[in-house]
Amino acid sequence: MSDSTSPLRRDDVAKVARLARLILTDEELDLFTVQLGQVLEHANDMNALNLADVAPTAHPYGLTNVMRDDIITPSLAPESFLSQAPDVQDGRFAVPRILGEAP
Amino acid sequence: MTTAVSIAHDVATGATTASAALESSLATIAERNGEINAFLYVDTDRARAMAASVDERIAAGETVGPLAGVPIAIKDNMCQIDVPTTCSSKILEGWRPPYNATVIDRLVAAGAIPVGKTNLDEFAMGSSTENSAFGATRNPLDVSRVPGGSSGGSAAAVAANMTPVSLGSDTGGSIRQPAALCGLVGLKPTYGLVSRYGLIAFASSLDQIGPFTTTVADTALLMEVMSGHDPMDSTSLPEPAPSLLAHVNEGVAGKRIGLVKELYEGSDAEVLESVRRAAETLREAGATIVELSMPELSLGLSAYYLIAPAEASSNLARFDGVRFGNRVNAPDVTAMMEATRTAGFGPEVKRRIMLGTYALSAGYFDAYYGQALKVRTLTIAAFQKAYAEVDLILGATTPGVAFPFGSKTKDPMAMYLNDVFTIPSNLAGDPAISVPFGTGEANLPIGVQLLGPGRSERALLAAARVLEIADGRA
Numbered sequence: 001m002s003d004s005t006s007p008l009r010r011d012d013v014a015k016v017a018r019l020a021r022l023i024l025t026d027e028e029l030d031l032f033t034v035q036l037g038q039v040l041e042h043a044n045d046m047n048a049l050n051l052a053d054v055a056p057t058a059h060p061y062g063l064t065n066v067m068r069d070d071i072i073t074p075s076l077a078p079e080s081f082l083s084q085a086p087d088v089q090d091g092r093f094a095v096p097r098i099l100g101e102a103p
Numbered sequence: 104m105t106t107a108v109s110i111a112h113d114v115a116t117g118a119t120t121a122s123a124a125l126e127s128s129l130a131t132i133a134e135r136n137g138e139i140n141a142f143l144y145v146d147t148d149r150a151r152a153m154a155a156s157v158d159e160r161i162a163a164g165e166t167v168g169p170l171a172g173v174p175i176a177i178k179d180n181m182c183q184i185d186v187p188t189t190c191s192s193k194i195l196e197g198w199r200p201p202y203n204a205t206v207i208d209r210l211v212a213a214g215a216i217p218v219g220k221t222n223l224d225e226f227a228m229g230s231s232t233e234n235s236a237f238g239a240t241r242n243p244l245d246v247s248r249v250p251g252g253s254s255g256g257s258a259a260a261v262a263a264n265m266t267p268v269s270l271g272s273d274t275g276g277s278i279r280q281p282a283a284l285c286g287l288v289g290l291k292p293t294y295g296l297v298s299r300y301g302l303i304a305f306a307s308s309l310d311q312i313g314p315f316t317t318t319v320a321d322t323a324l325l326m327e328v329m330s331g332h333d334p335m336d337s338t339s340l341p342e343p344a345p346s347l348l349a350h351v352n353e354g355v356a357g358k359r360i361g362l363v364k365e366l367y368e369g370s371d372a373e374v375l376e377s378v379r380r381a382a383e384t385l386r387e388a389g390a391t392i393v394e395l396s397m398p399e400l401s402l403g404l405s406a407y408y409l410i411a412p413a414e415a416s417s418n419l420a421r422f423d424g425v426r427f428g429n430r431v432n433a434p435d436v437t438a439m440m441e442a443t444r445t446a447g448f449g450p451e452v453k454r455r456i457m458l459g460t461y462a463l464s465a466g467y468f469d470a471y472y473g474q475a476l477k478v479r480t481l482t483i484a485a486f487q488k489a490y491a492e493v494d495l496i497l498g499a500t501t502p503g504v505a506f507p508f509g510s511k512t513k514d515p516m517a518m519y520l521n522d523v524f525t526i527p528s529n530l531a532g533d534p535a536i537s538v539p540f541g542t543g544e545a546n547l548p549i550g551v552q553l554l555g556p557g558r559s560e561r562a563l564l565a566a567a568r569v570l571e572i573a574d575g576r577a
Contacts, residue, residue, distance in 0.1 A: 008461070012461065013457065013461075016457050016460045016461045016464065017457065019460050019464065020416065020444075020456050020457060020460040021423070021437070021440045021441045021444050022441065022444055022445055022448070022453055022456065022457070023441050023442070023445040024453075028450075028453075032453075032454060032457055035454060035515050035516075036454065036457060036458050036461065038515070038516045039408050039458060039515070039516060039519070040471070042404070042405055042408070042516060043405040043408070043409060043471060043474075043475075045401075045402060045405055046402050046405045046406060046474050046475065046478050047470065047471075047474055049402075049474075049478075051474060051477040051478070051481075054477040054480050054481060055477070055480055056473060056476030056477050056479070056480060057476055057477075057479040057480040057483060058308060058476055058479075059308045060294045060308065060483070060530070060531060060532025060533075061294060061295060061532050061557070063337075063338070066334075066337040068334065076201050076202060077201075080201035080202075081201045081426070081427070084198055084199060084200075084201065084427050085425075085426055085427060086424055086425070086427075086428070086429065086430035087430065093425055093426050095425055095436050095439065096432065096433060096434060096435050096436050096438075096439050097434065097435045097436065098435070098436045100435075
């Protein structure tokens with residue numbers, strides 16, 4: 001249960017939170033460092049194996065590209081999903097400032 | 104308990120009406136949902152209109168589908184037009200989908216009546232339904248205990264007789280585990296057999312939709328309606344739905360069934376006893392039982408808890424406050440996304456997104472995600488080797504019966520260990536079914552699990568039917 005043997009440091013967790021667009025409190029950072037460390041420790045049973053010659057499998061039955069005839073078919077009417085959007089302007093999704101220009 | 108097979112038969116022959124079947128379902132929901140919290144939303148008006156339409160078609164002499172008038176509950180991670188769909192998350196609260204999941208279209212075309220949306224662990228991440236943003240679901244068989252998860256609401260709805268059948272989704276055991284804990288039949292189909300168009304993705308290489316029922320025959324009936332190729336899902340198998348219901352009584356004579364040590368070891372004594380008696384029952388019915396060891400399966404838990412979070416961290420990136428769901432405003436778009444996701448996701452979802460982001464990040468990718476994908480190869484190879492020797496595999500579904508609320512919430516790893524027997528089938532993409540067999544502590548139900556190679560649903564259902572009969576259930 002201690003994080004002394006954890007493969008994960010608090011700084012790693014803080015960095016991952018930024019990448020995942022999550023803001024964690026100090027308490028959450030402490031808790032997640034321990035809890036995520038436990039999962040990674042459990043994964044050591046896997047990492048003890050020499051799997052250099054084993055091919056990875058990302059998908060159970062393999063994925064092949066699926067093509068269809070190039071025919072126009074009906075799609076969703078824009079108002080059906082724009083009506084569910086947090087903010088809409090002129091028939092488009094609206095978001096706050098993206099670039100660093102002056103507002 | 105009333106089954107889908109009997110309701111559809113009675114409605115089609117005029118012995119009852121779709122409206123009467125629905126009112127009975129709605130009355131039970133009104134009576135019990137306050138305590139159980141199986142349903143997040145009951146779609147009363149639309150369901151009544153659909154039932155009336157089925158009754159009108161029957162009165163007009165039209166042919167109706169094989170599920171005519173059967174009320175069904177839908178896990179709230181499947182889209183239904185204009186019906187609030189939340190994934191039990193605050194980030195989607197209030198959102199109404201503009202389209203139907205393919206399974207909804209197929210059920211409705213077959214005459215089924217979707218009555219509402221059921222509770223789940225947020226984004227299907229959990230094994231107890233305690234991770235819902237809208238309160239836990241209680242196990243109808245003992246309300247001090249969890250119904251399992253993540254499809255706990257769908258399991259509880261059927262166990263409380265609110266609907267005869269329901270739909271769940273299974274990424275690491277989320278149908279089979281709650282089925283076991285609530286005394287139901289629960290099937291995770293072959294990967295690609297049931298379309299996932301309109302299922303809100305958790306881990307795309309693992310997720311499958313499947314039914315909860317009280318009988319094996321009902322599972323067969325629902326699978327016949329839901330299966331078959333769907334051009335809207337690029338992972339959908341390009342083949343028609345299999346014929347299942349006509350074959351549920353074909354038994355197990357001549358079948359070879361592997362009893363796999365890694366799929367029951369460490370379980371409670373009563374669970375071990377149920378697995379042993381299930382093997383004996385199948386042997387008496389003409390199967391040959393072969394004891395097997397598949398040590399590779401023990402690595403599945405570690406691989407799963409890196410692969411599923413990795414895929415989830417990518418799938419859940421779309422919940423950023425831009426196009427749907429709730430937004431927390433901020434001066435620039437990055438701050439808006441951070442504020443939205445921080446307020447919208449619960450702790451388990453954050454934990455898994457963090458874990459997946461870490462496993463995929465530069466410097467750790469090979470050590471964690473890469474290694475997990477290789478273990479997945481080993482898992483699949485182990486099953487292939489086993490299926491060269493046996494037709495099906497037998498084990499436990501869960502190590503124990505339904506557990507009390509709060510007993511595993513403090514320690515995520517303890518909760519994750521509950522999925523140890525169900526995860527291997529998801530990694531392999533193969534079908535597996537949990538069927539009630541015997542009882543354990545506090546007279547609560549135990550589920551035994553049958554696993555088979557891809558497209559073995561017919562043999563799995565026939566074997567499950569042998570156990571169902573022996574257990575005195577049907």
